[in-house]
Amino acid sequence: MNIFKKILLVCLALATVLLDVSFFSAFEIYGATIISSLAVLLTMAITDRSRNYLIYVFSLILFFTIFSSLPLLVIALEFLALPVGLNYVMTRYFPRPKAVTSPVYYLFGNFIFELVLLVYSKEYNQAGLLTLSYFVVLNSILGVIFYILQEKVKNDFNIEEIKA
Amino acid sequence: MKKHNNKLRIFAAIFIILIVLVGVFPAAKVTARSSLYSFTGRISGGLFSFGTNIRQKFSFIGNIGRLRSENERLADMLNEFQVDSSRIAELENENKLLKQELGFFQLDQQEVLVPAKIIQREPVSFLDNFLIDKGSSEGIVKNMAVISHSILVGQIDEVYEHSSRVVLITSKDSVIQAMLQDSRAKGILRGGLSGLFLENIVSDAEYKDGENIITSGLGGELKQGILIGKADKAGSSGTGLFKTVAVEPLVDLTKLEIVFVQK
Helix, strand or coil, rough: CCCCCCCCCHHHHHHHHHHCCCCCCCCCCEECCCHHHHHHHHHHHHHHCCCCHHHHHHHHHHHHHHHHCCHHHHHHHHHHHHHHHHHHHHHHHHCCCCCCHHHHHCCCCCCCHHHHHHHHCCCCCHHHHHHHHHHHHHHHHHHHHHHHHHHHHHHHCHHHHHHH | CCHHHHHHHHHHHHHHHHHHHHHCCCCHHHHHHHHHHHHHHHHHHHHHHHHHHHHHHHHHHHHHHHHHHHHHHHHHHHHHHHHHHHHHHHHHHHHEEEEHHCCCCCCCCCCCEEEEEEECCCCCCCCCCEEEECCCCCCCCCCCCECCEEEEEEEEEEEEECCCCEEEEECCCCCCEEEECCCCCCCECCCCCEEEEEEEECCCCCCCCCCEEEECCCCCCCCCEEEEEEEEEEEEEEEEEEEEEEECCCCHHHHCEEEEECC
């Protein structure tokens, strides 16, 4: 992976975080918002068999530490432990996801993400559960869209073919 | 492969150092936030307005059916408010005259409102706060009241050079000294996902449904008398010595775009 790709991943992290704190934060449904950076992160975690996505992970942690009021420990749990754990389990025990099976990974990833926030905020009530369900559904749909898009881009723009 | 891993390690090490610096040392975090906000503030401000416009257009389509009844209800409310406002004007005059008679003069403190645009919101659920485009260079300081349509919506929590972070009254981290306007019973206003509640109200306090909730001025952080919302008896509860009053906010906090900081 060359330096330009690394810089591109850092810029992508900044762009998605900026989208989350501005554009997507305007759309709130029962306390749940869209987190595009999480959708991109989960897509990378379930498709990347190398460890290149870690650059995006560290960039996200840095930008979320700056932009969000969440403590560093929660950010590290959400944006480091969750994708790395998911990537480890997936590459070891599960086959590469397809468009049909990918929703399972997104539902699981988003559920764990929001559950950690629920525990952190101690909102164990009906409203908290409603937010959790809306968040999981909304962000899983976005995740699947990202997954299909990246598969399409990968198939349509074959790097080896371009080089040849 | 080994070379590639080494490069990745160096990259990761740089990021870990930066993350620890920003996450552990508050001064480094403030500097990083301040510089990034000044760099990204315009972009995120524009994106936030764009997102709000799209949402408003979609919500308008969804609410067409409700508009007629809403319009009638608002027309009735307007009539009531006109009556109230003329009564308040009379009372103000009477109050002024009585003060003069009693020799009780108070210098009118000029209230300064600083208009501010919302440029960012907290991306994750359960945390209600946002960033405005006014900071210490505009005279903003911590704990100032943030209002919209003369109704309290939050309080300044963190101040940077050209931006400030506002904690909304609905945030679980928000604690505001408030009281019921007519019964004068004082309590603590707390937010959360399940709603807004005025807690620690003495159990023998009587109040009406729809009674105004205002800031009590206790603690000295906020001025007394800023309107917050109205009491909702249906959602209220009480056990033992204290009761909890459910509060209905008068402003839709998810639709805020411009707010005013009360100096």
